[in-house]
Amino acid sequence: MKISLLTYSTKPRGGVVHTLALAEALAALGQEVEVWSLRRGGDAGFFRPVDPAVRVRLVPFEDRADEEVGPRIVRSIAELAAALRADGLTADVVHAQDCLSANAALTVRADVLRTVHHIDQFSTPELVACHEKALREPKRHVCVSEAVAAELSAGWGIRAEVIPNGVTADRFAAAADPDDPVAGQRRAGWRRKLGRYVLAVGGIEPRKGTADLIEAMAALRAVAPDVGLVLAGGDTLFDYRGYRDQVLARAAELGVDPVLLGPVEHDELPALMAAASVFAFPSTKEGFGLAAMEALAAGVPVVLRDLPVLREVFGSCAHFAASPSALADALSAALASPDPARARAGVALAQRHTWSAAAQAHLRLYRGWRDTA
Template sequence: MRVGLLTYSTRPRGGVVHTLAVAEALAAAGVDVHVFGLGTPGEQFFRPTTVPFTLFPAPTDTTSLEEKVFASIDSLTTGLAAVADRFDVLHSQDCISARAAARVRDAGAAVTVVRTVHHVDDFTTQALIDCQRKAIVEPDHVLVVSDYWRRQLHEEYGITARIVRNGVDPARFLPIEPQRAAALRATLGADDRFVFLTVGGVEPRKGTKTLFEALDILRDRGRHPVLAVIGGHSFRDYGQYEREAMGMVSALGIDVVRLGTLADEEVAAWYRGADALAFPSLNEGFGLAVLEALAADLPVVASRLPVFREFLVDERDALLPTPGDPYALADALERVMTDATLRKTLVEGGRAVVPSFTWAASAARHVAIYQSL
């Protein structure tokens, strides 16, 4: 069986992280797998990988999101058309590569197109709404990573999708030396203050403004944690939201340090160097950062989204306040800050969750589905 896994980027966004992890687990299971993506000449993925990969040229001269999306589809289509006959399955993780794979198939390539829908974006232009819909209905088979999105695709698109859960590799998040943790925290000027970590950058879907409002509420209560923000690269342009959110930081006087896009090893170290994860998302496909935090023994404050409630239990392995409610979020953050017993309970609860999510199990499920095709 020859499988091409497709992704739209080389950066550490959720779909790209998922793609590399699944590819490596498939290869370990004996599958002939190759990863295809978009990148600049000489570029590599955000971390080294043991699987072979090819990067087609990413568009660089586009002026709008629409232009960027359709130029990316064109580039992937051109690249895949030259290699599709080498594969039995082209498996996409996003709208862009799904449209490209479907075009190659429709042009005569004898391949089966599989798409994993991680979540559905809130596009506002009709062209992108239509493009996203086609990327969901055109593939031969659709997978999802949660039951919530299985139901959503059935209700909104009439699609019958199969669930393949995400995984996590605990070996990536081993304990670090106290000196390393102290050095990381020193870069924040944190001293002995409580450090919250958030992953994914500053954007609407991650609930960043709600998090900043919650930090302001904590400041009024005499609590002064430091927030470290990892990530920031996004295919979409959230410039206006980012400017507004960072303007809040200055106006409110809260302590937020943006670390940007980091090497994979540095991200793993921050999971171990922080005191808790703050991940108040408003929309997620699964939330890999939460699973990674659990694997790193980091207490988690997330939000009461259906996808989180599929594998988390409030008060047992995470705190799950109401999404978009800064006061509920502030209450949860304050409890984690001030209650060492609660933090220990959440860490122990997280340790019990992690073994149920392995990339080997995810790969085995993928293989069974590929064979059934």
């Protein structure tokens, strides 16, 4: 079976991480897989090497100074669609992983499958139209959790297949291995540089709940003054500079001085994760929580926003908080009283979520869909 997976970026965002891992796992099952994306900002390729068994198709996309979000979305769709149209997009299965790539694929052929990782709310007219079309027009839908599938059903009357994310658990578990001297040196290097720290991954943006995390860290300082905040991750396609400025101004007002790492090299992320004292994930909207599952794989305590989807995925393996003050309390509890049993359960949970199982479930869906088409 020839499978085209489509994503919108080469950066290490959750949907892009998912796309590459799924592509490689499908190729390992003997399928012919290609991944399409826009290559922004002069990127030479994806944020990490991709298995040569997967064909990478990158469409150059010129950055334009002062281009607003709406026009950039329209141009992104148009340029990706033009490349897909020129190629012919003749795969047996065309599977888009986000609204932008779904819109582009739908201009070329109607039988597009879409993964809905989470359901956003936008105000920019072009984004609203992109989001709505990418939900309503694909022929089949996949969600990575039951909670998002229920939201899609309730809001749009669309039934989706639920296939949970995989996680490269061994990569993060290896970074936490107490018997591996190289892994130990890498963890020690981060701790020398950063001290004790709460880690959040995903950049500074409204959906990631960064403002609430700043408030929580200010409260946490009363009981754990030696624990800092580290924020890792780069910018998205969208412009959150205003939000970022507000968050950093509030941090300065509260005396919170976060370390802003920006994008972290793929090979360095597991050690950064494993060296953290706590992993914070106060997102207001998620579909699964892949970064938090990676933290569990590294044996790190995880504090999550109390969302139905995160309760579904993480169960008793994480701490939950619904407000900045509760987040501070949960961070304090995780720092003060490490729970080895919970840590072991978290590692086991992460290890059960394999990309091989996710790929096999996708392949069953693809075959069933094509057999009845």
